[in-house]
Amino acid sequence: MTRxxxxxxxxxxxxxDLALGTRSIQRISRQASPGIDAGQIRVEVDGWVLNLCQDQGTLTRCESCIAADGRSATFADWHRYGTDPVELLSTWERAQVEGLLADPQSVEARAI
Structure with missing residues (x-):
């Protein structure tokens, strides 16, 4: 059986869509590395759950994603094909997403 x-x-x-402001975002959790501005942030974007990696406030990659319909993929899946979703963003789109992740008012925290 293949998934x-x-x-x-x-x-x-x-x-x-998030960068363009057509979707809403909520922070689920954040795992920061001690002493440096890096770590993972888990967010929900209209039913999609994304685990994003940051290093010094810069979005570095998408570690994993679960779609609203239950399909999923991880960095290993995309690495196999040579493309991480974050790398496909334009410079402006990436900056917009980084700004949303950095602004506590734009990313409302919620418990899972």
Whole structure:
């Protein structure tokens, strides 16, 4: 049995929509590395759950994603095909998403 996984382009489109302000975002959790501004942030974007990695406030990659319909993929899936969803973003889109993740008012925390 094969599982249907998400393409990097599907996940990138969610991030693009977020950058354009057409989707809402909520922070689920944040795991920071002690002493440095790096770590993972888990967010929900209109039913999609994304685990994003940051280093000094810069979005570095999408570690994993679960779509609203239950399909999922991880960095290993995208690495195999050579493309991480974050790498598909334009410079402006990436900056917009980084700004949303940095602004506590734009990313409302919630408990899972």
């Amino acid at each position: 249907e996984s998400l393409s990097s382009r599907e996940v990138c489109q969610i991030l693009r």
